[in-house]
Every structure is written in structure tokens, then in C-alpha cells.
Amino acid sequence: MAKKRVAVLISGRGSNMAALIEAAKAPGYPAEIVLVLSNKADAGGLDTARNNGIETAVVDHKIYGKDRAAFDRAMHQVLLAHKIDLVCLAGFMRLLTPEFVGLWSERMLNIHPALLPAFKGLDTHQRALDAGAKVHGATVHFVVPEMDAGPIIMQGAVAVRSDDTETTLAARVLKVEHRIYPAALRLVADGRVTLVDDRCLIDGSAVPDASTLTPE
Structure with missing residues (x-):
């Protein structure tokens, strides 16, 4: 069975993201972290991801002002472009719209x-x-x-x-x-x-x- 393609969403240092990356290195682990996405370009976890050879992306929420739906649509397009199966929130400090949550129903985890x-x-x-x-x-x-x-x-x-x-x-x-x-x-x-x-x-x-x- 093909490994599930996982995106991790972060806003800061991403310590839980790092734990997921380490776990996913195990040969039998059924998921691979293929993308780390942040709403902040200076999030420390982006460097951790890059150092592990994982692709990163930034969707800056400030560009969208108070239009949360537009911000979520932009994130959704990035996730689709990377053929993501599952999303893990790891210190992602943005409230998500019901529409975005619905698109990832039963496929988005949070801790x-x-x-x-x-x-x-x-x-x-x-x-x-x-x-x-x-x-x-x-x-x-x-x-x-x-x-x-x-x-x-x-x-x-x-x-x-x-x-x-x-x-x-x-x-x-x-x-x-x-x-x-x-x-x-x-x-x-x-x-x-x-x-x-x-x-x-x-x-x-x-x-x-x-x-x-x-x-x-």
C-alpha cells in the first residue's frame, strides 16, 4: 500500500512536526511528510523541514487581511498541488473556516x-x-x-x-x-x-x- 502523503501546518518552531518527521523516517511507517506549510515566513519549523529535505510553502495570512476564506482557499490549492492525503496541524495558530475543515473532513488531525x-x-x-x-x-x-x-x-x-x-x-x-x-x-x-x-x-x-x- 502506498504511503499517505502528509502536509504539516505550522506557525512556529514545530516541535510536533519534528516528531512526525522523525517517526516517518521508519521504513514501515505508513505516511510520509512531503510538505510543511506555514502562515509565517519566519516560522522556525520551516528550517527544520528544509534540513530534512522536505518541501516547504508559505501562505502569508496577512496578505488576505480579514478574509479568512480567501486565505483558506489559497492553502487548499497548495495542498491539492502537492497531492496531499492527510493534514496534521502542529501549532498552527489560525482558526480555519468550516468550508476548509469540510474539504478535509476525517483527513485533518490536530494535537x-x-x-x-x-x-x-x-x-x-x-x-x-x-x-x-x-x-x-x-x-x-x-x-x-x-x-x-x-x-x-x-x-x-x-x-x-x-x-x-x-x-x-x-x-x-x-x-x-x-x-x-x-x-x-x-x-x-x-x-x-x-x-x-x-x-x-x-x-x-x-x-x-x-x-x-x-x-x-
């Missing part, structure tokens, strides 16, 4: 630094600490028009320590992100993920509930 549906949005680590959470983590999910609300593909958890700060907690969660994002992409690229009633099944079985996760 969020919290155990969804808890702590959607920004500042997840500090909010977890403020809430007194005992377990925190990260979630890979399919992208839907509503932010951080798509069907969950995989989660990973860490225990919140009594002396944790936002920085220490974020660092441990990032290690989980770098582990579960490549694993989730592998499942999707292998065709092992199906959607039933807006919930993901892996090989026909439900994704483990977050409450059952054993923190690392």
Missing part, C-alpha cells in the same frame, strides 16, 4: 495539550493547575469546525505533581505529545480508524476513556 474535552483553547497547563487537576495530558483528534471538539483518536496522560509549575507541566506533556501524535497518524494512515456516530473506533474498538489512562 491539543490537554485531555479533551477538558481545557479547550489556550493556556491549558496553567488552567489545569488552577483547577487542581490530578491528571493532565494531550489529545490527538480529527478537526471539526468547532475548536478542539473533534472525535478523539488518541490521548496520553501525565500525573500533575504538587510542585508543578506551568513550565514543568508543559514540558512533560510535550513529551507525551511527541509520542502520541506519530502513533495516531500511523493509525489513521493505516486505515485503522473509523468514525461511528462522531466517535473514533480503532480496529473496531472504542478509544480508551481518559479516566482509564495511566499517567506516565
